[in-house]
Amino acid sequence: MSRLEQAVRASGELKLIPYFMAGHPNPKKSLDVGKRLAATGVAALEIGVPHSDPLADGPVIQKAGQTALAHGMTVAACLELAGEVAKEGTPVVLMSYINPILAYDPRKFAAEAAQAGVAGVIVPDLPVEEAEPVAGWLRSAALDTVFMVAPTTSPARMAAICERSSGFVYCVTLTGITGARKELPQGLKQLVGEVRKHTGLPVAAGFGISRPDHMQTLRGVADAAVVGSAIVAEIDAGKDPSVLVKSLLKACR
Amino acid sequence: MRGRFGPFGGQYVPETLMGALQELEDAWHEAKADPQFQLELAGHRHAFVGRPTPLYAATRLGEHFGGAHIHLKREDLCHTGAHKLNNAVGQALLALRMGKTRVIAETGAGQHGVAVATVSARFGLDCVVYMGTEDMRRQSMNVRRMKLLGADVREVESGSKTLKDATSEAIRDWVTNVRDTHYIIGSVVGPHPYPELVRDLQRVIGDEAREQYLFADGKLPDAVVACVGGGSNAIGMFTAFLEDKDVMLVGVEAAGAGIKSGQHAASLVGGRPGVLHGAYSYLLQDGDGQVLPTHSISAGLDYPGVGPEHAFLRDSERVEYVAVTDKDAVGAFKLCTRLEGIMPALEPSHALHHAGVLAKQFGPGGRILVCLSGRGDKDMDSVESY
Numbered sequence: 001m002s003r004l005e006q007a008v009r010a011s012g013e014l015k016l017i018p019y020f021m022a023g024h025p026n027p028k029k030s031l032d033v034g035k036r037l038a039a040t041g042v043a044a045l046e047i048g049v050p051h052s053d054p055l056a057d058g059p060v061i062q063k064a065g066q067t068a069l070a071h072g073m074t075v076a077a078c079l080e081l082a083g084e085v086a087k088e089g090t091p092v093v094l095m096s097y098i099n100p101i102l103a104y105d106p107r108k109f110a111a112e113a114a115q116a117g118v119a120g121v122i123v124p125d126l127p128v129e130e131a132e133p134v135a136g137w138l139r140s141a142a143l144d145t146v147f148m149v150a151p152t153t154s155p156a157r158m159a160a161i162c163e164r165s166s167g168f169v170y171c172v173t174l175t176g177i178t179g180a181r182k183e184l185p186q187g188l189k190q191l192v193g194e195v196r197k198h199t200g201l202p203v204a205a206g207f208g209i210s211r212p213d214h215m216q217t218l219r220g221v222a223d224a225a226v227v228g229s230a231i232v233a234e235i236d237a238g239k240d241p242s243v244l245v246k247s248l249l250k251a252c253r
Numbered sequence: 254m255r256g257r258f259g260p261f262g263g264q265y266v267p268e269t270l271m272g273a274l275q276e277l278e279d280a281w282h283e284a285k286a287d288p289q290f291q292l293e294l295a296g297h298r299h300a301f302v303g304r305p306t307p308l309y310a311a312t313r314l315g316e317h318f319g320g321a322h323i324h325l326k327r328e329d330l331c332h333t334g335a336h337k338l339n340n341a342v343g344q345a346l347l348a349l350r351m352g353k354t355r356v357i358a359e360t361g362a363g364q365h366g367v368a369v370a371t372v373s374a375r376f377g378l379d380c381v382v383y384m385g386t387e388d389m390r391r392q393s394m395n396v397r398r399m400k401l402l403g404a405d406v407r408e409v410e411s412g413s414k415t416l417k418d419a420t421s422e423a424i425r426d427w428v429t430n431v432r433d434t435h436y437i438i439g440s441v442v443g444p445h446p447y448p449e450l451v452r453d454l455q456r457v458i459g460d461e462a463r464e465q466y467l468f469a470d471g472k473l474p475d476a477v478v479a480c481v482g483g484g485s486n487a488i489g490m491f492t493a494f495l496e497d498k499d500v501m502l503v504g505v506e507a508a509g510a511g512i513k514s515g516q517h518a519a520s521l522v523g524g525r526p527g528v529l530h531g532a533y534s535y536l537l538q539d540g541d542g543q544v545l546p547t548h549s550i551s552a553g554l555d556y557p558g559v560g561p562e563h564a565f566l567r568d569s570e571r572v573e574y575v576a577v578t579d580k581d582a583v584g585a586f587k588l589c590t591r592l593e594g595i596m597p598a599l600e601p602s603h604a605l606h607h608a609g610v611l612a613k614q615f616g617p618g619g620r621i622l623v624c625l626s627g628r629g630d631k632d633m634d635s636v637e638s639y
Contacts, residue, residue: 051542051543052412052543052544053412053417053421053529053530053544055266055267055421055424055425055428055530055531056267056425056428058425059411062411066411066412069543074541075541075542097528098265098528099527099528099529099536099538099542099544100541100542100543101542102527102528102542103527103538103540103541103542104541104542124267125265125266125267125528125531126265127264127265127266127267127268127271129263129264129271130263130264130265147268148267148268149268150267150268150269150271151269152268152269152270152271152272152273152431152432153268153271153272154272157268157271157272161268172267172268172269175269175428175429175430175431175432176269176428176429177425177428177429
């Protein structure tokens with residue numbers, strides 16, 4: 001069992017995985033954000049690699065990515081930042097669209113991410129059909145490959161996705177892009193239940209999750225919750241996101 | 254490999270869309286094999302689109318180019334003024350077949366947006382068109398047409414505010430509304446099966462033109478030239494000629510202010526392979542895989558990517574790709590308007606300029622077929638203020 005898998009598996013309480021964008025609001029402050037979030041006791045951290053054309057992201061994360069790029073954030077700098085944050089001891093998962101990885105050279109990316117102490121990688125525009133050879137290179141570097149399941153995923157695809165995942169399976173809770181929603185979608189419990197039929201891996205729920213009452217709903221359903229846009233919005237407003245993260249953590253218990 | 258042209262193509266999209274892409278592929282394969290569907294499509298092509306479009310001998314232009322025989326495939330005479338309607342009609346019928354009640358589209362020059370708004374009016378579909386604010390400014394007439402046709406035109410303010418960003422926004426809409434919505438993509442770009450589907454619907458251009466050319470001239474042209482943004486009119490034109498090894502095929506990209514200036518939209522001439530909008534193809538990107546801003550006077554060519562089949566045709570050397578500047582395109586626009594009484598869109602004006610270059614290379618008697626993919630009324634402001 002990988003370190004990531006162990007960290008995000010629910011153990012009486014729901015686990016929390018906050019997301020922030022590397023280089024947002026600027027490279028120096030985002031390192032500070034990473035260290036602060038690691039100190040809150042969250043199960044793992046998801047660090048976004050900025051991309052010019054993030055197809056799965058809503059306006060909050062799009063804007064954060066553009067800000068990071070405007071500050072000259074590069075893939076190399078993201079790997080460096082991830083390494084610094086990983087030193088704090090909390091497992092780090094990198095979330096990057098496929099093109100920055102391809103441009104960097106996937107083998108080099110895998111080797112350097114592993115060397116930096118990164119635990120796993122999520123590529124939101126890499127469905128299982130397109131995963132090889134990149135996923136193989138990530139696995140060879142002992143990185144976990146986290147694939148996504150969506151409400152529109154057929155049972156046959158779900159089996160293939162779970163088979164190729166390691167660390168955890170990322171369950172996209174809603175049909176849509178990232179961004180805080182008031183209410184969690186209906187059918188979430190059934191969706192996670194479906195995923196569990198195909199895997200013993202922990203299941204993390206993400207997209208739209210932003211509030212303490214969402215944590216309470218997810219307890220006993222998912223192993224972990226990924227919170228992205230709500231945290232990025234706090235960072236964007238110049239606030240310390242660990243305040244929100246602490247209140248979310250409280251609701252996880 | 255399924256959905257690939259050599260190494261190019263694929264389906265690099267969020268998981269949420271994978272089911273819809275499969276549904277679309279299945280629906281298209283069924284429809285293609287269904288004589289009833291083909292009959293219906295042929296009927297709409299004839300009475301609504303206005304096909305077959307004529308093949309026209311541009312004799313005065315040919316004379317100007319030093320005695321070449323220039324023929325124009327008149328896609329500008331399609332209803333709504335461009336080849337885009339060929340694809341929009343087919344995909345609207347497909348949307349109805351799949352039981353989708355809402356269609357969405359991206360548009361750059363506005364010609365695809367107008368085509369989708371038009372078929373939505375014709376077939377009673379709800380229609381949303383995404384368009385960058387920069388393009389809305391320079392193609393305001395088409396924005397008005399879309400609104401009159403009942404489409405909801407949504408401004409896209411992100412990134413470069415042009416076709417690339419409108420396409421990203423349309424894909425995000427599709428990710429959200431995939432259950433009741435069909436995305437009518439406007440070019441041979443995007444994830445599989447789109448490059449294949451749009452090619453199948455556009456190949457009517459070349460199929461007609463090849464037959465018309467043989468009928469008129471008794472033999473095939475020396476060269477076939479078409480402009481390439483995403484590349485749908487070019488694929489539509491080239492497909493019929495791919496096996497005719499003696500026919501030179503040339504795709505013309507937008508060199509903007511010049512390739513060396515960095516301000517251009519020539520992904521095959523000046524880019525390298527990467528992933529944009531769900532497909533692996535040539536792409537204008539920086540060393541870190543971030544997509545670069547583009548420039549072309551022609552909104553329809555102002556796109557950093559290109560269809561994956563073009564990438565394959567480039568690397569296999571079956572098609573030659575060149576780039577023509579804003580300045581030369583504007584020159585060809587004016588030339589064709591004055592000499593032939595035909596005002597071409599700025600997009601095919603790039604191809605017209607290169608036809609002149611080829612005419613000089615071939616010498617007198619050179620036989621060149623150009624895809625005149627659309628009419629130029631929409632570009633009058635851009636040309637006058639250039």
